[in-house]
Amino acid sequence: MVSALGMTAVLGGCGSTGSSDVTLRLVAADYGDSAANSSKKYWDTLVKAYESKHPGVKIDVSVYSWNDVDRKVKDMVAAGHAPDMAQIGAYADYAAAGKLYPASELLSIRTQADFLSQLSEAGQWNHTQYGIPFAASTRVLFYNKTLFAKAGITPPTTWDELAADAGTLKDKGVKYPFALPLGPEEAQAETMQWLLSGASGGTGYTDDIGTYTIDSAPNVETLTWLRDDLVGKGLTGPVAPAKLNRADAFAAFADGQVGMLNGHPTLIQQAEKKGVKFGMVPMPGRTGKARASMGVADWMMAFKQNGHAEQTGDFLNFVYSEKNVLDFSRTYGLLPVTGSASNTMGESGAAADKALRPFLDQLPTSELYPVGKTSWAAVSAAVKQNIGQAVAPGGSPSGVLSRLQATATAADSGDAG
Incomplete structure (x- = not known):
């Protein structure tokens, strides 16, 4: 937008x-x-x-x-x-x-x-x-009803179900079983949605008092799961998440090439224009409903x-x-x-x-997002450029998140807000 x-x-x-x-x-x-x-x-x-x-x-x-x-x-x-x-x-x-x-x-x-x-x-x-x-806007999980019906699967309510559905879609030849846009266009959004739905309630980018917690244990666990259970198993499609932008993922969904992805309201009009039959459910959490959606x-x-x-x-x-x-x-x-x-x-x-x-x-x-912090612009830019590396095969979630935490801490030191 x-x-x-x-x-x-x-x-x-x-x-x-x-x-x-x-x-x-x-x-x-x-x-x-x-x-x-x-x-x-x-x-x-x-x-x-x-x-x-x-x-x-x-x-x-x-x-x-x-x-x-x-x-x-x-x-x-x-x-x-x-x-x-x-x-x-x-x-x-x-x-x-x-x-x-x-x-x-x-x-x-x-x-x-x-x-x-x-x-x-x-x-x-x-x-x-x-x-x-x-x-x-907020985010929900969009899924292609036609592809799901052909695969005989139902929308996921947990991460394990999401991975299982993606595996079935891959076996059926779906190009992007789960589209994971962690390219530089809007990676900070996709990342936050996953962090909020992670283990231990998910921490997002900050804690309740606004301190950056990017490298928290739950966040490392979340990106490790993405690396090993989605990307590593070939369930995210032919374009590496670090190179897949949100606009391209949405376009692929509207073209009927994506089984599932996180989307905001404008995807409704985009998909309807192309005649894609889709459903929407809350983003699954690690073991159940996510603690919060990203707004x-x-x-x-x-x-x-x-x-x-x-x-x-x-x-x-x-x-x-x-x-x-x-x-x-x-x-x-x-x-x-x-x-x-x-x-x-x-x-x-x-x-x-x-x-x-x-x-x-x-x-x-x-x-x-922590938009009331003057440091957020710099942190968001760093997330966009680097987060995709964390989920690449052989990537280091803890290493990438530690570097992002250091960037955030340094940027935050002069922030009075």
Whole structure:
């Protein structure tokens, strides 16, 4: 998912903002997978509705892909030309540098109170919320119903069952019995899902108080199992996990070449377009249901440089209305970040909303990346580049995790958040 858009809004004559026009710029990420469903269309519609109620407003939209959007914003800030708002993947570095408005200086109490609590908490740096959740997703295990029926197997509920199912699928000639994307695109996500479902409850990347525990014994055990019981037995397909990216794994699933993989809501639309019959179940744990699903949130933030807190806040209150949150979530198959929109979606009888229920059900108990740590960006990058080596035949899970722990500890030493 990714797309960045630059918005320019000229605000004037509303409330106490005065009669002079103010230009606001928003850079956002594109969640579409083609020009036909680019996020630019979503923002164009939203902006038109906002402008119709604010005659002095002009909003100019530009869109970048997820591959570029974070870097674009970083370059703009470094050049002294921060946008008024950015809707990107991480906020903590900017918060720590004192560049962002706290959410409380922008949003109405009603808007703030509507965010799902674990998302608001994940948006905090140094106990103050700077990251405003914009989109959320969780992960479930997708499986190809047609391939499972041909193989005479049922969806797994434990790791041993998952490995057994993958073995049966391999015997039936399935190209990717279990697709394990640990390539540099999004390895930090696949890894975290496995760590959370590991032995001893799974520890993820950090403990309950936010200290990195990457090289914990349960985490070493998890990657050792992946190396020996999945990768080592040839159950993950022809592309080494370290070289398999998430987008390629999703495309292979949509082409009917994958038996099972961990997926987020956008895979529903991708698979349905290709006519793949699929089912979804919670990610199995080592001996039963995983302790938690992995949750992911993308963030909206507002930069202080241009001093437009009041105008920016007015626009963001509109962005986070129930209608607009639902429109975005439904367009891109993602989960609402507000309680009002979540409740509406959960009670809806629409087929598309029902399809998101397995993800919606997991969101309240999901665990998010440690995004409130300024060190997370460096740690995430290191995981993307190195974790695939741990599960390669002959790889050393303990060695790779120890090096990642050292990277995390060093990066964390200067982190006040």
